Amino acid sequence: MVRCPKCNVVLSRDRAVCPLCSCVTEEMNKEEQDKFSGLFDEGAPYPDLMKKHRALRFVMKLLLFLFVVSEIIMIIINVNVTPDIAWSAITGAALLYGYMSLLYWIKTDAGFAAKVGQQLLLTSILLYLIDRYSGNWGWAVTYAIPGVILFGDATVSILIALHRKSWYTYILLLLMIGVMSVAEIGFYFAGWARNIIMPLICVIVTGLYILGALLFGSNSALRELKRRFHI
Amino acid sequence: MEKRNRKALAWSKLDNTAILFPVIASSQMSSVYRESVLLTEDIDGELLKKAQDAVLEQFITFRMRLKMGFFWYYFEENDRKFPEVHEESDFPGAYINKSRNNYYLFRLTYYKKRINLEVFHALTDGYGGLVFLKEIVYEYLRLRYPEEYKDEKHKLSPGVFMDQEDSYIKNYRKAASLDRAYTPTKAVIIKGEKVPAGELNVIHGYLKVPELKTLCKELDVTINQLLVGVYVYSIYKEYLKGMSSKLPICCCIPADLRARYESTTMKNFFVVTQARFTPEDREYTPEEVIKLVAEAHKKEVEPDNLDAILSYNVSNEQNIFLRPIPIFIKNIAIYSVYHATSTTATTTMTNVGKVEVREPYKKYIQHFYGMLSMSKGQNIKGAICTYNDTAVVTFSSCLTDVSIQKRFFQYLASKGLNVMIENNEAEEVTDKGDTDGTLSEV
Numbered sequence: 128m129v130r131c132p133k134c135n136v137v138l139s140r141d142r143a144v145c146p147l148c149s150c151v152t153e154e155m156n157k158e159e160q161d162k163f164s165g166l167f168d169e170g171a172p173y174p175d176l177m178k179k180h181r182a183l184r185f186v187m188k189l190l191l192f193l194f195v196v197s198e199i200i201m202i203i204i205n206v207n208v209t210p211d212i213a214w215s216a217i218t219g220a221a222l223l224y225g226y227m228s229l230l231y232w233i234k235t236d237a238g239f240a241a242k243v244g245q246q247l248l249l250t251s252i253l254l255y256l257i258d259r260y261s262g263n264w265g266w267a268v269t270y271a272i273p274g275v276i277l278f279g280d281a282t283v284s285i286l287i288a289l290h291r292k293s294w295y296t297y298i299l300l301l302l303m304i305g306v307m308s309v310a311e312i313g314f315y316f317a318g319w320a321r322n323i324i325m326p327l328i329c330v331i332v333t334g335l336y337i338l339g340a341l342l343f344g345s346n347s348a349l350r351e352l353k354r355r356f357h358i
Numbered sequence: 359m360e361k362r363n364r365k366a367l368a369w370s371k372l373d374n375t376a377i378l379f380p381v382i383a384s385s386q387m388s389s390v391y392r393e394s395v396l397l398t399e400d401i402d403g404e405l406l407k408k409a410q411d412a413v414l415e416q417f418i419t420f421r422m423r424l425k426m427g428f429f430w431y432y433f434e435e436n437d438r439k440f441p442e443v444h445e446e447s448d449f450p451g452a453y454i455n456k457s458r459n460n461y462y463l464f465r466l467t468y469y470k471k472r473i474n475l476e477v478f479h480a481l482t483d484g485y486g487g488l489v490f491l492k493e494i495v496y497e498y499l500r501l502r503y504p505e506e507y508k509d510e511k512h513k514l515s516p517g518v519f520m521d522q523e524d525s526y527i528k529n530y531r532k533a534a535s536l537d538r539a540y541t542p543t544k545a546v547i548i549k550g551e552k553v554p555a556g557e558l559n560v561i562h563g564y565l566k567v568p569e570l571k572t573l574c575k576e577l578d579v580t581i582n583q584l585l586v587g588v589y590v591y592s593i594y595k596e597y598l599k600g601m602s603s604k605l606p607i608c609c610c611i612p613a614d615l616r617a618r619y620e621s622t623t624m625k626n627f628f629v630v631t632q633a634r635f636t637p638e639d640r641e642y643t644p645e646e647v648i649k650l651v652a653e654a655h656k657k658e659v660e661p662d663n664l665d666a667i668l669s670y671n672v673s674n675e676q677n678i679f680l681r682p683i684p685i686f687i688k689n690i691a692i693y694s695v696y697h698a699t700s701t702t703a704t705t706t707m708t709n710v711g712k713v714e715v716r717e718p719y720k721k722y723i724q725h726f727y728g729m730l731s732m733s734k735g736q737n738i739k740g741a742i743c744t745y746n747d748t749a750v751v752t753f754s755s756c757l758t759d760v761s762i763q764k765r766f767f768q769y770l771a772s773k774g775l776n777v778m779i780e781n782n783e784a785e786e787v788t789d790k791g792d793t794d795g796t797l798s799e800v
Contacts, residue, residue: 131779133768134764134767134768134771134777134779135768135771135772135777136563136767136768136771136777136778136779137776137777137778137779138778138779138780139564139778139779139780140780145779146561146760146779146781146783147561147760147763147764147767147768147779148764148768163776163778166566166776166778167564167566167748167776167778170562170564170778170780171394171396171469171470171471171472171562171725171727171780172469172470172780172784173446173469173560173781173782173783173784174445174446174447174469174784175784176446176447176448176449176557176784177784179447179448180449180554180556180557184554234385236455236456236457236458237426237457238425238426238457238461239457241426292437293437296425299428350366354369354425354427354432354434355425355427355428356427356428356429357371357427357429357430357432358429358430358681358682
């Protein structure tokens with residue numbers, strides 16, 4: 128056992144310096160040690176956690192580095208090969224989206240349904256923005272976002288198949304996809320979507336899906352909705 | 359324990375305090391507190407897992423998962439496999455990644471002789487956590503020493519309540535003078551160089567209760583008032599350099615409301631009281647500061663004031679116009695208010711209290727510890743836990759500077775108290791001869 132002569136406190140382990148004031152510690156004599164052992168039993172040491180934290184930080188920094196380097200390469204190619212079209216802005220947005228999504232999936236611990244829901248929304252917004260700033264052809268609203276919606280329906284099917292016992296936890300996600308489908312119809316009437324076929328397919332597929340869920344799983348579905356919408 | 363079949367999973371609303379934590383919790387501000395127990399022998403991980411599973415099966419408070427509704431978060435019974443019990447592999451109070459913890463809101467780890475229970479504060483407060491931890495320890499010891507405890511049954515201790523009541527709502531009364539509860543003013547904020555994100559600087563100080571009582575008698579204060587007073591004095595001397603300040607040093611002190619309202623709930627049931635000290639342009643002695651802080655806190659814990667704080671806290675939740683607002687808007691509002699009010703407190707010092715353990719198990723238990731994680735604007739916090747005539751004061755901090763902690767323990771030692779210090783610098787580092795004093799320098 129050692130003591131800090133400056134702080135006049137005893138250290139539970141034999142440290143060369145005091146963790147409070149960094150003063151070099153002094154050995155306690157046998158009598159003092161016996162007195163303190165009787166007073167406080169022993170302390171509780173901690174494991175070395177530095178290595179794990181350093182490794183994690185390194186991986187995250189490496190990923191960021193790779194994303195930044197990729198975009199720099201894209202900009203160099205863009206400027207030298209096709210200087211008239213700023214397509215590297217789109218790759219930049221896609222890379223940023225990829226990195227943020229990766230961070231979101233690694234760092235956020237929301238449920239699977241919430242993660243999928245947010246990802247579907249963000250992907251739709253990204254596709255719309257790319258379309259908007261690359262000629263405004265309307266392909267995002269007409270084809271790409273309906274594709275995202277149908278992909279969402281398929282994802283919910285897989286999730287329900289995997290978690291049959293708690294299938295009802297995906298009802299809110301299904302409702303969100305339903306709202307997106309109805310919005311697609313609205314986009315058609317607002318003139319943003321070029322044709323109604325894909326929005327209509329979305330509404331029919333998602334609508335049937337929701338109807339089936341409510342009819343076949345009435346008790347569980349209603350219970351889930353009651354909980355989710357409690358005020 | 360494998361997956362259980364149940365017809366309908368139980369669910370419950372979050373209590374008034376719990377509403378805040380899902381919104382603000384992040385890897386930087388985990389809203390996780392730790393309660394630890396030090397036994398007399400190294401922990402057997404497998405037995406600890408068995409003990410956890412046996413107790414968790416009977417403790418619905420800890421068998422909940424957090425779910426997001428359209429208007430509010432809520433708890434739903436978690437029917438997934440019980441969480442694994444690991445050797446300690448993260449810094450104390452680290453964020454509990456629910457999806458990697460089978461969506462359970464607590465974590466049980468061990469290292470050598472110590473068992474750590476880390477709890478997401480939305481689930482329950484320090485009282486609830488301690489009840490759960492003690493039951494796990496009892497079960498662990500029964501499994502570890504079956505012959506010795508052959509007369510003890512493998513079930514929860516008599517007198518443990520499974521009460522899930524929301525005591526905030528039950529005891530809420532529309533207060534006549536809500537303004538008495540909070541007059542938010544800015545406070546001194548302790549800033550400085552920080553340790554890397556996710557890490558925490560922990561210092562335990564072991565003190566003898568009889569010695570503390572003698573000093574308390576001299577100063578005519580309680581142990582809690584003494585330790586809070588010395589802490590505030592340490593901030594005054596080390597951070598403000600003993601100078602005057604327009605802003606007060608404001609120390610938050612959580613007050614358990616169970617005794618006052620005769621509640622036995624296992625959910626959160628506390629309010630945060632404050633002890634303020636605004637140094638004027640003169641030199642204060644430690645004893646003066648201790649007395650001023652004790653006086654300030656005495657007024658805060660008057661029954662009427664506790665009622666007012668409780669009512670103030672619950673009033674917004676009960677507002678019929680605020681309840682139907684979608685959760686994503688509520689979250690923004692709660693987050694904004696939380697950030698805006700983060701400058702109104704300097705630090706927190708919580709007292710877990712005197713831990714009582716059932717007689718047959720006492721001989722295998724050495725110490726209990728409490729520990730708080732950081733929150734916005736509060737870069738250092740303290741926790742007191744007393745067991746068997748030893749009080750352990752634990753300072754957790756995300757700052758590299760430990761001068762406040764140094765002043766705190768130096769003062770107590772200067773008054774003739776025996777003080778033993780322990781920090782969370784790894785043993786291995788010391789063995790290699792690395793003599794750095796703080797985590798950040800490693």
